[in-house]
Amino acid sequence: MAKTQLSALYLSLALGGAFCSPGLMAADAETDTKVAQVVSPQGEQVSINEATAEQLSAAMNGVGLKKAQAIVSYREQYGPFTAIEQLKEVPGLGNALVERNAARLKL
Template sequence: MRKTLLTYLLLPLLAGAAITATAQSGGSTPVAVVTPVQQTAMVNINTAQVEELQQALNGIGRSKAEAIVAYRNAHGPFATIDEVLEVNGIGKALLDRNRARLTLE
């Protein structure tokens, strides 16, 4: 009975020690993969052409980019970034998603 009790107590202890020794001796260790953070490209809303707007902004396709340029041509340069909300098809969520990429200069 004493041998059985010692076996039940020591077996998990020894198994845990063996796993720890394997991990420390260069066994399979998980490696964290770090991907570089992409820099946000700035786009000047007052000078950018259709293709540049399409490439630089999320959720802006050809028709919305054309609408931005048409609004700018009809009303002059944007005075504030928020003025982009006046463009047909541009909503608050879309503007907020791209706000960090937009500049007036």
């Protein structure tokens, strides 16, 4: 799902579904279900061990698709994260970025 569509979904959910566009409603149901499983409508934390690059880039402040893909690649190469702080080991992610997003993330 595109970042703009995901943002529209979050806004729509936050406003009680009042502004949900028909194009977004017709989006792939499997993708929508997967997004709902990783990021709740209430804006709860996203799992760094389960989320896709698109979901990570949408949930994390200062993380675009390239850095989010680096997180996914690191996870695929080294296995699941055991601590949020391990994100500091991902190339392109620094202490400040990880600390800024720590509240948005879970294992």
